[in-house]
Amino acid sequence: MLRRFAPNEYLASAIEVDLQALKARGIEGLIVDLDNTLVPRYEDEPSEELKGWLQEVARAGLRVCIVSNNWTSRVAAIASELGVSIVKGAGKPLAKAFRQGMRILGTRPAETAVIGDQLFTDVLGGNRLGLYTVLVVPLSDKEMLHTRVLRKLECRVLDALAKRRMISSDVG
Numbered sequence: 001m002l003r004r005f006a007p008n009e010y011l012a013s014a015i016e017v018d019l020q021a022l023k024a025r026g027i028e029g030l031i032v033d034l035d036n037t038l039v040p041r042y043e044d045e046p047s048e049e050l051k052g053w054l055q056e057v058a059r060a061g062l063r064v065c066i067v068s069n070n071w072t073s074r075v076a077a078i079a080s081e082l083g084v085s086i087v088k089g090a091g092k093p094l095a096k097a098f099r100q101g102m103r104i105l106g107t108r109p110a111e112t113a114v115i116g117d118q119l120f121t122d123v124l125g126g127n128r129l130g131l132y133t134v135l136v137v138p139l140s141d142k143e144m145l146h147t148r149v150l151r152k153l154e155c156r157v158l159d160a161l162a163k164r165r166m167i168s169s170d171v172g
């Protein structure tokens with residue numbers, strides 16, 4: 001039960017992910033969440049740091065697709081500024097959200113990693129399809145109401161995972 005929520009890695013932020021280690025395990029493409037993973041929820045401008053990281057990702061030979069449950073024009077604007085493909089209004093944790101991302105990336109599940117800040121959308125959905133999942137600490141605590149409600153439950157699951165040493169407890 002708890003296992004389906006356990007990410008393969010838990011990091012302080014997306015840019016800390018070890019790109020070479022992902023390549024070494026056969027990962028070819030990244031499905032990356034947008035809000036509070038790449039950009040704080042209520043900001044429109046991607047940071048220079050993020051742009052630099054995306055260049056590193058490309059240099060490492062990894063493809064990227066943003067898969068976001070957000071459906072607004074802001075999401076498309078950010079993706080186009082970053083020059084990255086996007087699936088918006090994706091419906092994570094539903095499988096179709098991740099399948100659409102993999103279709104764009106041209107990857108199979110074993111070649112795909114998910115990076116995101118939410119257990120119940122990014123990690124649960126990715127795990128169910130057998131993708132390599134990376135949970136990151138959210139970039140900001142400003143969130144939509146339904147996300148704030150889910151965060152309370154998420155906190156309890158994270159505690160339970162940490163107690164069982166299924167994630168490192170020194171990150172969040």
Ligand SMILES: [Mg+2]
Nearest residue numbers: 033035036117
């Ligand atoms: Mg998010």
